[in-house]
Amino acid sequence: MSDHTAAPATTAHTHAGRYLVVWAALTALTALTWGLSTIHIPGFGGVAVALAIATVKGTLVALFFMHLWDQPGPNRLVLITSLVFVALLVTLPLLDNATRFPLANPPDAETAPQRIRDAILNDAPPPAHP
Amino acid sequence: MSQFPDSSPPVFAERNYLNTPATGLKSWLTTLDHKRIGVMFLITTLIFFAVGGLFAMLIRIELLTPGPTIMDAMSYNRMFTLHGVVMIFLFMIPAIPSGFGNFLLPIMVGAKDVAFPRLNLLSFYVYLLGALIALGGMIYGGADTGWTFYTPYSTTTTTKVVPILLGAFILGFSSILTGLNFIVTVHTLRAPGITWNKLPLFVWSIYGTSVIQILATPVLGMTLLLVAIEHAFGWGIFDPARGGDPVLFQHFFWFYSHPAVYIMILPAMAVISEVVCAFSRKNIFGYKAVAYSSLGIAFVGFFTWGHHLFTSGQSAFNAGVFGVLSMFVGIFTAIKVFNWVATMYKGSISFKTPFVYFIGFLFFLFFGGMTGVALATVSLDIHWQDTYFVVAHFHFIMVGSTIMAFLAALHYWWPKITGRMYNERWGLVGATLVVSGFVFTFLPQFLLGNEGMPRRYFNYPERFQALNVASTAGASVLGIGFLVILVYILVSLKYGPVAGPNPWGSRGYEWLTPSPPPLENFDELPAFERGPHEYHDLPGVEAVAPGAGSSHA
Numbered sequence A: 001m002s003d004h005t006a007a008p009a010t011t012a013h014t015h016a017g018r019y020l021v022v023w024a025a026l027t028a029l030t031a032l033t034w035g036l037s038t039i040h041i042p043g044f045g046g047v048a049v050a051l052a053i054a055t056v057k058g059t060l061v062a063l064f065f066m067h068l069w070d071q072p073g074p075n076r077l078v079l080i081t082s083l084v085f086v087a088l089l090v091t092l093p094l095l096d097n098a099t100r101f102p103l104a105n106p107p108d109a110e111t112a113p114q115r116i117r118d119a120i121l122n123d124a125p126p127p128a129h130p
Numbered sequence B: 001m002s003q004f005p006d007s008s009p010p011v012f013a014e015r016n017y018l019n020t021p022a023t024g025l026k027s028w029l030t031t032l033d034h035k036r037i038g039v040m041f042l043i044t045t046l047i048f049f050a051v052g053g054l055f056a057m058l059i060r061i062e063l064l065t066p067g068p069t070i071m072d073a074m075s076y077n078r079m080f081t082l083h084g085v086v087m088i089f090l091f092m093i094p095a096i097p098s099g100f101g102n103f104l105l106p107i108m109v110g111a112k113d114v115a116f117p118r119l120n121l122l123s124f125y126v127y128l129l130g131a132l133i134a135l136g137g138m139i140y141g142g143a144d145t146g147w148t149f150y151t152p153y154s155t156t157t158t159t160k161v162v163p164i165l166l167g168a169f170i171l172g173f174s175s176i177l178t179g180l181n182f183i184v185t186v187h188t189l190r191a192p193g194i195t196w197n198k199l200p201l202f203v204w205s206i207y208g209t210s211v212i213q214i215l216a217t218p219v220l221g222m223t224l225l226l227v228a229i230e231h232a233f234g235w236g237i238f239d240p241a242r243g244g245d246p247v248l249f250q251h252f253f254w255f256y257s258h259p260a261v262y263i264m265i266l267p268a269m270a271v272i273s274e275v276v277c278a279f280s281r282k283n284i285f286g287y288k289a290v291a292y293s294s295l296g297i298a299f300v301g302f303f304t305w306g307h308h309l310f311t312s313g314q315s316a317f318n319a320g321v322f323g324v325l326s327m328f329v330g331i332f333t334a335i336k337v338f339n340w341v342a343t344m345y346k347g348s349i350s351f352k353t354p355f356v357y358f359i360g361f362l363f364f365l366f367f368g369g370m371t372g373v374a375l376a377t378v379s380l381d382i383h384w385q386d387t388y389f390v391v392a393h394f395h396f397i398m399v400g401s402t403i404m405a406f407l408a409a410l411h412y413w414w415p416k417i418t419g420r421m422y423n424e425r426w427g428l429v430g431a432t433l434v435v436s437g438f439v440f441t442f443l444p445q446f447l448l449g450n451e452g453m454p455r456r457y458f459n460y461p462e463r464f465q466a467l468n469v470a471s472t473a474g475a476s477v478l479g480i481g482f483l484v485i486l487v488y489i490l491v492s493l494k495y496g497p498v499a500g501p502n503p504w505g506s507r508g509y510e511w512l513t514p515s516p517p518p519l520e521n522f523d524e525l526p527a528f529e530r531g532p533h534e535y536h537d538l539p540g541v542e543a544v545a546p547g548a549g550s551s552h553a
Helices: A016-037 A045-065 A073-104 A107-121 B025-029 B034-062 B073-108 B117-140 B161-188 B201-233 B246-280 B287-303 B316-344 B353-375 B378-384 B388-418 B424-450 B462-495
Strands: none
Touching: A016 A045, A073 B161, A073 B201, A073 B246, A073 B287, A073 B316, B034 B073, B034 B117, B034 B462, B073 B117, B073 B161, B073 B201, B073 B246, B073 B388, B117 B161, B161 B201, B201 B246, B201 B287, B246 B287, B246 B316, B246 B353, B246 B388, B287 B316, B316 B353, B316 B378, B353 B378, B353 B388, B353 B424, B388 B424, B388 B462, B424 B462
16 A cells, blocks of 8 residues: 555666775775884874774765665755764763763862772771861 | 635544554554544543543542641652653653644644554554553552652662663653654654645644654663663662762753753644634744744753752752753743734634634743743752642643643534534633643642742641632542533533534644545645645634534634
8 A cells, every 4th residue: 555656766776886986985984093003103193093094984885885865855855964963872871970070079079089999998987078 | 625614514524544554452452543543642632631630639638737647757748659650651741742742743734644653553552561660650559759760778778769760761662752853753754745844833832842853762761771780780870879960960950951941842832833824814923933932942941951960969050051041942832822922913803712722822921831840940949949839830831831831722613523523612611621730729829839848758847728728628639620621522422513524714734634634634625725724814703613602702
């Protein structure tokens, strides 16, 4: 019963050549990731580069192997919206966690766990709050 | 088929979905027809509504006096948990989208069925399975956590939380499957002539609801599963005594459950957009604004969940952020309200039963919405948090609005679904009882909350008794109203006059087909030349509801 008149056609069959090119690009990016892992990049740079490459690879998979390249705008919007909501779910609770204690606790609260741990290790009573 | 079938004689369609391909029970239980699946959802959700309503009446009777009236404290805790779980997961979330949405959406887009009919039937059985598991848990021992299952209590209580969590988890799959089906149907099965800008507003809102169902429900499933794991195996996820974070549970839970409010209210708005045009005989004012505001509510609704956590240990910074973000929902809701009111302006208004429910909806949405804006203000919320003020607020905005819209939908589309008219006079009596009963049940609860009566308490000081008695009296009127509706609706199935294809003279696409509709929805596919809310060229506005003494003031 579902074989009804369709609205705009959304499927465009693609040539195998396109998949080969994308596959080659993915392989090259994987090799690049491995190559960069052998080079020391100081600070956060290594992670940033690896994440950038992974993002490009993920985008290629979504666009070509998952056919988003051939889809009309609304279908691409569905994927982008999903990504936005995953980011939302992760970001705001993390923001809560990052801002919860410094705003809620007294100024010396950040060092309290360390001081308590030291006191336990030294077999001494936990330090009283000043 | 004519685009204006208003003048068609009232004929009961001989071959329709009720008798095609067969009439036996097996043909219903194995049907792939979206209309039958919609009807099965409607019947099932109405049964659960009756069960949830019975629990509500027992709660109200218990609260007639301070101390024990008809049950002990533990039974009371279980009772309000059952009431919440049944009403939210088994009635309000599925009722309009899965019931009316299934019946109407494919017809409104000119399709023969939804995109995945088998998945649609599976959705119904998954819903039944989830409902039975949850109810089994309730009968087996029940839970005393409230429908929110807050940790760490829900992971340490000795009551039977896990089966109910499992039931809610399974129910989520039904919700996702239905939402997925609707989105694909709207994208791929629109008939020629039905462009995005000619979609009925009902479809736009159901589409927005489906987006929320797909995006948010998996988070609830994941969260409930984590609670069940912590409860069963003692893993430290949310329990601080085991290294977990209880506030994280609330983040996860409300990431779904606040948008779930919009899963309930957006379909209600979907119904209202149809009803207001049909009974005002006016083009919808601001079609695009109403349509896109549904998507706006669906989107912004995801940014507001933290206002449930103002007093739960969430950081002050986050509380401020969520307080501001929560206000934005009011903007999109106000767009809709202004457009509905503008649609009525200078319209040829007909006070039929669905329109009376629309007026009730408007009142509850406005009153509940404004108290919601107040509750989203951190300083005020700290005073009202966990009091009856919150109970009254969400019953007005979420339950009141949704039930008004559900009843408006039931009366508006009853002729389409059954082919027969209900008694209009009794319809108005039922509507008056329900609207007034609802107001008198929950208005005293605003006052109780403001005076400090906490929610979910079995006992209360004597000074609160007068308002509690008033609330229970209101609930009794409400219950009588529902009974009246049940009686005349059932009577109309056998004795109601034949409705004909379009008893309201509506321009909606679903009224272009006979009542009840044929198996594949249209005998001949209409051209869909006009929009579904265009009344500007309607000659001599005249509704033709049989036996209703129709006229438009």
